[in-house]
Amino acid sequence: MSKRNRRRTPPRPTVVFDFGGVLSAGHDPVPDVHELLGGDGETLGAALWAERDAYDRGAVSPAEYWGAVAAAVGVEQLSAQEISEVQEADNRYFLRLDPAARALLHDLARNRVRLALLSNASEAFGEAVRRADWFEAFTLAVISGEERAVKPEPEIYEVLLDVLAHETGGVSIPSSILFFDDRRDNVEAARALGIDAHLWPRNGEQHPEGTEHGAEIARRVLTERGIPLD
Incomplete structure (x- = not known):
């Protein structure tokens, strides 16, 4: 050869x-999410990033993740439609x-x-x-x-x-x-x-x-x- x-x-x-x-x-979807959930922006941002690692590794569901973020700013419960809307806002920002x-x-x-x-x-x-x-x-x-x-x-x-x-x-x-x-x-x-x-x-x-x-x-x-x- x-x-x-x-x-x-x-x-x-x-x-x-x-x-x-x-x-x-x-790399900051907080303002877009804040438009939907309201509350204190800094508190919302802290909750969004504190829970993000678990969400990104698939350890929690969308309902659990967005529910925890919403609870941090005083929103007691999100409907399935509201969870979908917040997720879509997050997606749109990053896309x-x-x-x-x-x-x-x-x-x-x-x-x-x-x-x-x-x-x-x-x-x-x-x-x-x-x-x-x-x-x-x-x-x-x-x-x-x-x-x-x-x-x-x-x-x-x-x-x-x-x-x-x-x-x-x-x-x-x-x-x-x-x-x-x-x-x-x-x-x-x-x-x-x-x-x-x-x-x-x-x-x-x-x-x-x-x-x-x-x-x-x-x-x-x-x-x-x-x-x-x-």
């Missing part, structure tokens, strides 16, 4: 994005894509780059994501609420690797995955497994002057890795 035939074909890269604060335009992130997705999709989501989010949000028009560009989504594990726990990254291996009909090579997340601990956990992970400054927050937008950081990294964007 010639040396040429013995060469291993480089693995096809996969670009994986977090959602909140990376693809989404912002507003950042313009620069949307443009990046467009360029990647146009070049047929394999895309995936890896997000700490509820099952309800996972369903909403898959209904979004832009999700057609994605091969898959790994949602923490569906997997009962959240970043930065190793288990959810292992789920991603397993799903990608299934999609490709072989073994998923961590170094062929480029991952962008707005939390440093999530990035470091991914790197510990060999994933090519990078920090994306959170959309919708103030950053020191001169901080690049995450989409610009991603474009530079992707170009360095030989992934087409033209």
Whole structure:
């Protein structure tokens, strides 16, 4: 066999994005939820985030989560319709894509780059994501609420690797995955497994002057890795 035939074909890269604060335009749904539930905004915000980890890991139901948030501002009980409305408000907020992130997705999709989501989010949000028009560009989504594990726990990254291996009909090579997340601990956990992970400054927050937008950081990294964007 010639040396040429013995060469291993480089693995096809996969670009994986977090959602909140990376693809989404912002990371604070509290004002939108406050419009429906009322009460003190700071109290509502504290309750929303205090309970969020359990909701994102699938440990509590929508009724339990939104019921706890509502109770914090004096709303004793939510009907099924009210729970649905609050969840939809939360979904709508996060599904507003950042313009620069949307443009990046467009360029990647146009070049047929394999895309995936890896997000700490509820099952309800996972369903909403898959209904979004832009999700057609994605091969898959790994949602923490569906997997009962959240970043930065190793288990959810292992789920991603397993799903990608299934999609490709072989073994998923961590170094062929480029991952962008707005939390440093999530990035470091991914790197510990060999994933090519990078920090994306959170959309919708103030950053020191001169901080690049995450989409610009991603474009530079992707170009360095030989992934087409033209």
